[in-house]
Amino acid sequence: MSWLKVATALDPRFKDLKCLPRAEREEVWRTLSEMLKDGKPASQPSREEMEPEPPKKKKMALLLMGSESESEDEAPSDNTQDRYRVEPSVSIEACPLQWWSAHTVVYGKLAHIAQRYLATPASTVPCERLFSLAGHIVQKKRSSLSSENVNKLVCLSNWLREK
DSSP states (O other), rough: OOHHHHHHSSSTTTTTTTTTTTTHHHHHHHHHHHHHTTTTTSSOHHHHHHOOOOOHHHHHHHHHOOOSGGGSSSSSOOOOHHHHHSOOOOOOTTTTTHHHHHHHHHHTTHHHHHHHHSSSSSOOOHHHHHHHHHHHHGGGGGGGGOOHHHHHHHHHHHHHHHH
């Protein structure tokens, strides 16, 4: 469900999240903010989780070492998400992928995340139709068809249906 909420927030037509209760809206934006900081979807494990923990002596030595600048570890705050939130919503007829493509330069990482989330097909109906068509083509009487011929027949059937 969180995946769908993030995808809704990244759709410039529905980014106001009026379809969600007010209490859930800020949680969606927090999740998106974490994704921007990490540069990856929230479901993927972080690099630290995947790597083994360093030995205790090495960790203590790193903690004792000082740095010349205290702000060296802090990344400058990125206001990309804030700029996106205050931008007016686009019309319902607009294509969100085209909108993000046009605004890639302005939003950078956020545009990349949006294109990944929004490019996912909304349903599995096209895939189901393809499997159903292939099932009709490959029957007991035609079970010796090569995979190449099955692909050709599926394409031909699809082309004939379009005409």
